[in-house]
Amino acid sequence: MIPLDEAKARINAAIQPLAAVQVPIAEARGLVLAQEVLAQEDIPPFDNTAMDGFAVRSADLASATADSPVELVVAATIAAGSVAPRALMAGEAMRIMTGAPIPDGADAIIMVELTEPVGEHAVRCNSAVPVKNHIRPAGDDLKAGATVFVPGEVLGAHHLGVLASVGLESVLVTARPRVGVFSTGDELVVGPEPLQPGQIRDSNRPTLLALVAEAGFQPVDLGSLPDDDSVIAAALRNAVGRCDALITSGGVSMGDFDYVKAVLMRLGELSWMQVAIKPAKPLAFGVLLGTPIFGLPGNPVSSAVSFELFARPAIRQMMARPDTERVHQWAVADDPLLRSPDGKIHFVRVVVTQQSDGWHIRSAGGQGSHQLAALAAANGLAIVADGDGVQAGARVQVMMLQ
Ligand code: AMP
Ligand code: MG
Numbered sequence: 011m012i013p014l015d016e017a018k019a020r021i022n023a024a025i026q027p028l029a030a031v032q033v034p035i036a037e038a039r040g041l042v043l044a045q046e047v048l049a050q051e052d053i054p055p056f057d058n059t060a061m062d063g064f065a066v067r068s069a070d071l072a073s074a075t076a077d078s079p080v081e082l083v084v085a086a087t088i089a090a091g092s093v094a095p096r097a098l099m100a101g102e103a104m105r106i107m108t109g110a111p112i113p114d115g116a117d118a119i120i121m122v123e124l125t126e127p128v129g130e131h132a133v134r135c136n137s138a139v140p141v142k143n144h145i146r147p148a149g150d151d152l153k154a155g156a157t158v159f160v161p162g163e164v165l166g167a168h169h170l171g172v173l174a175s176v177g178l179e180s181v182l183v184t185a186r187p188r189v190g191v192f193s194t195g196d197e198l199v200v201g202p203e204p205l206q207p208g209q210i211r212d213s214n215r216p217t218l219l220a221l222v223a224e225a226g227f228q229p230v231d232l233g234s235l236p237d238d239d240s241v242i243a244a245a246l247r248n249a250v251g252r253c254d255a256l257i258t259s260g261g262v263s264m265g266d267f268d269y270v271k272a273v274l275m276r277l278g279e280l281s282w283m284q285v286a287i288k289p290a291k292p293l294a295f296g297v298l299l300g301t302p303i304f305g306l307p308g309n310p311v312s313s314a315v316s317f318e319l320f321a322r323p324a325i326r327q328m329m330a331r332p333d334t335e336r337v338h339q340w341a342v343a344d345d346p347l348l349r350s351p352d353g354k355i356h357f358v359r360v361v362v363t364q365q366s367d368g369w370h371i372r373s374a375g376g377q378g379s380h381q382l383a384a385l386a387a388a389n390g391l392a393i394v395a396d397g398d399g400v401q402a403g404a405r406v407q408v409m410m411l412q
Contacts, residue, residue, distance in 0.1 A: 012283055017320065027330050033181065036170075038165045040186070041226075042330040043159055045161060049152040049158050050154065056111045061144040064082070066117075066120055067100060070101060081134050087106075088113065089107050098115035118142060159173075165181070187329055189228065193212050193234045194234075194259065194270055200233075214306075218257055218313060243277060247298075250301040255301060255304070260313075274294050282294045293320060340406070341369035341392075343401070346402045355393060359390075360391070
């Protein structure tokens with residue numbers, strides 16, 4: 011067995027970042043910027059009002075109070091998206107809506123709540139307002155020419171809003187990896203038909219495809235394959251042309267029909283590893299024509315944990331994400347997490363909750379590598395070092411799954 015860190019290091023050493031591509035901003039969420047973004051213009055582009063109300067000259071309202079209001083003539087109405095027909099004169103107000111440009115001649119806004127209409131064409135103002143009141147100046151968010159983002163920025167929803175606000179329709183980013191997923195196993199059945207003796211349903215493929223999508227990669231469903239050397243070899247050869255990375259499940263252990271391992275050893279530059287972890291000890295990792303292939307074990311919990319430990323961080327590295335690893339945090343074990351020494355780090359499926367005194371964990375249920383139900387109940391993997399385990403009340407590090 012090799013240590014977990016060494017297995018990860020071997021994989022990461024074989025990973026190359028993908029090329030930069032131009033993508034529409036609607037498709038850029040989660041991708042990493044490969045260009046500098048400058049503001050082409052002031053944002054907001056013009057002085058505008060932050061309130062519905064009236065554009066006024068502050069000096070006109072200097073004496074205004076609720077007891078002694080000042081009446082102004084309403085000269086125009088300015089909606090967002092329109093401009094005033096002319097400049098504001100002394101003794102006048104213009105009705106103005108949030109986001110509309112400030113008319114020439116006005117230097118303040120009085121919000122509608124501090125006014126009362128006097129018929130159609132006049133307004134009573136119940137308060138004085140300082141110069142610049144409720145005016146958002148041009149460039150208050152971003153000045154023309156300012157650097158908005160630098161290469162390496164991970165584009166989240168709010169970044170896409172900023173890109174749109176500076177008028178960009180597409181951006182240069184490190185490409186989103188297309189990640190092909192296929193299962194292997196003669197016992198696998200797809201669809202609702204009754205199981206024949208010896209058959210089980212393919213649960214790994216939907217799980218892995220969803221994990222791929224959640225990680226920010228583009229999933230490519232490559233189906234379920236039999237335990238057949240030539241079928242698996244053909245599928246791998248075909249898939250490396252279409253995908254940036256491949257994930258398979260099953261067929262990498264010590265069994266007679268574990269063909270994924272055999273095919274990868276023949277076709278690719280491959281490391282087959284026994285990693286000192288539980289679950290997910292066996293792992294086949296190879297590179298075929300430049301495409302990394304993660305041969306994950308077949309047991310459902312093993313394939314999911316192996317994805318988390320090896321495939322997710324490595325493929326995030328391909329897309330230049332700085333946050334390749336899941337968040338880890340310390341938590342108090344409310345129940346003991348006991349184990350026996352076996353030379354491996356154990357990853358225990360746990361329910362993590364935040365309480366008034368910090369994070370706590372309890373077991374999510376059955377910990378067998380075939381027991382997918384407890385993985386569904388879990389939102390973290392407690393990292394239990396080799397030894398006798400963790401006593402109730404002790405602190406343990408948890409890899410968060412959400
Ligand atoms: P293997 O790694 O191929 O030896 O498979 C280990 C265990 O995982 C066996 O019990 C398989 O039946 C099971 N298994 C393999 N692939 C899948 C899959 N796609 N969905 C559910 N169980 C699987
Ligand atoms: Mg198998």
